[in-house]
Amino acid sequence: MSHPDSAPDHDLAFALQVTGFELATEPPAPDTPLARVLAFTAEHGYDALDDEHFEAAVRGTL
Known part of the structure; x- marks a missing residue:
């Protein structure tokens, strides 16, 4: 649950940081x-x- 004063971008940045x-x-x-x-x-x-x-993108052929 996000803090009421948190902006969604801050929540996303925190979630990304926690997952590396x-x-x-x-x-x-x-x-x-x-x-x-x-x-x-x-x-x-x-x-x-x-x-x-x-x-194909992963192989480098796209």
Whole structure:
């Protein structure tokens, strides 16, 4: 349960910190799977994504 005075972003940042992650404020490095997925969606839209695209992004073939 969040504190009434907490902003949702603070709650998210805390949850990410507890689980060992942090909220990125910079774009991902171009050679990462996330950057490849974002580039694909910028060109083709989110509706074009499927599981095969995520697998290709991890392999570096997207």
